[in-house]
Amino acid sequence: MTKIHRIEIRSPFVLDRVNCYYIKDSTPTLIDAGVNTAQSFQDVESAIKETGGTVEGLGRIILTHAHSDHIGLVTRIVELSGAEVFIHKWDFEKMSHEGEHGLIRRIEKIRRFFIETGVPESMIEKTLSSIAERFRTFYSGFSAVKPLEGGELFSFHDFCLEVLHTPGHTPGSICLFDRKGGTFLSGDTLLxxxxxxxxxxxxTLAEKPAYRSLEQYLSSLEFIAALPVTKVLPGHGGPFSNHRKRVEELFTHHRERMDKIFQILKDSEAPSGSTSGTTMFRVANIIFGCLEGIDLFLGLSEAQCHLEVLEKKGLVFSAKQGAIKVYYPVKADVSIG
Ligand SMILES: [Zn+2]
Known part of the structure; x- marks a missing residue:
């Protein structure tokens, strides 16, 4: 029976361990590729050696999504092995940005996001330079990838892994599913x-201009809950079963967070009914406290994703005050006209 070996790699990030999976087969395959550090490379190399394989012998790398703790070693491993690299086409842009130009473009997008979310001017430059430093250290752009769409099958000696497109954590997040055996490699979609x-x-996603992360994520979770999964091999942490219970917990978490954000907006309303609206920065601050660096981006991201869904449900609406976007709750007692 072909085994899927879990390799737990040390990472310098807050989540200090990340998994990749090695399948020693006629086409030796790595699923995800750790962080771009010497330590991470050592962890992968020695774990593959223990199974009797080599990094040089790898034939393909399948990436569950384009985050730096999952794609970091791709360039180095491909240089050594010539392995083919697969990633979903919606994460291709994140994967392929190259050099200083690509980095500057990316930082400019984050700057616009910070301005729109109401981050105070005094914090913007400092935060952007810490994020740029992180990208410079851990990202190495790679573009020689084969794009996936979902539905592809990767064959191994005695099982197949089917590519399932599960957008949300990133637009191009995928999971890999052995339909016969029930093993489900979930990337960061289900931890x-x-x-x-x-x-x-x-x-911007040409194929899906109205992409909303949380909405996509919740429908991916619904899709996953319906699958006959027996064992989940996640991107972080050990294997687990009972995926439906975990999906239920995540639904509850997001429902509670949505309620909390809606309440923050309602609490910000002046008793007279006049209000200046609530920025995403204020929402993130109330929920997470004072955030810095990449955590500020993540906190704002969380606030925006929930506000987008509340707006689509018609419970809140947004307006621009100059360059800043603010949100207001829609009052049930308002009569139009
Ligand atoms: Zn991730």
Whole structure:
């Protein structure tokens, strides 16, 4: 029986461990590729060696999504092995940005996001330079990838892994499913202890201009709950079963967070009914406290994703005050005309 080996890699990020999975088969395959550090490379190399394989012998790398703790070693591993690299086409842009130009474009998008969400001017430059430093250290752009659409099958000696497109955590997030055996490689879409952030999407998706991360994420979870999964192999942490219970917990978490954000907006209303609206920065501050660096981006992202869904449900509406977007609750007792 072909085994899927879990390799737990050390990471310098807050989540200090990340998994990749090695399948020693006629086409030796790596699923996800750790962080771009010497330590992470050592962890992958020695774990593959223990199974009797080599990094040089890898034939393909399948990436569950384009976050730096999952794609970091791709360039180095491909240089050594010549492996083919697969990622969903909606994460291609994140994966392929190259050099200083790509980085500047990305930072400018984040700057616009910070301005729109109401981040005080005094915080913007400092936060952007810490995020740029993080990108410079851990991202190495890679564009020689084969794009996936979902539905593809990767064959191994005695099982197949089907690509399932599960957008939300990122637009191009995928899971890999062995339909016969029930094994489900979930990337960061379904984790046992950690609540995956549906991250705000700053790149434009030609195929889906009205992409809303949280809405996509919740429908991906619904789709996953219906699958006959027996064992989940996640992007962080150990394997687990009972995926439906975990999906239920995540639904509850997002429902509660949505209620809380709606309440923050209602509490910000002056008793007279006049209000200046609530920025995403204020919402993130009330929920998470004072955030810095990449955590500020993640907190704002969380606020925006929930506000987008509340707006689509017709419970809140937004307006621009100069360059800043503010949100207001829709009052049930308002009569039009
Ligand atoms: Zn991720």
């Amino acid at each position: 046992k202890k950690i609540t995956s952030n549906p991250l705000v999407e700053l790149d």
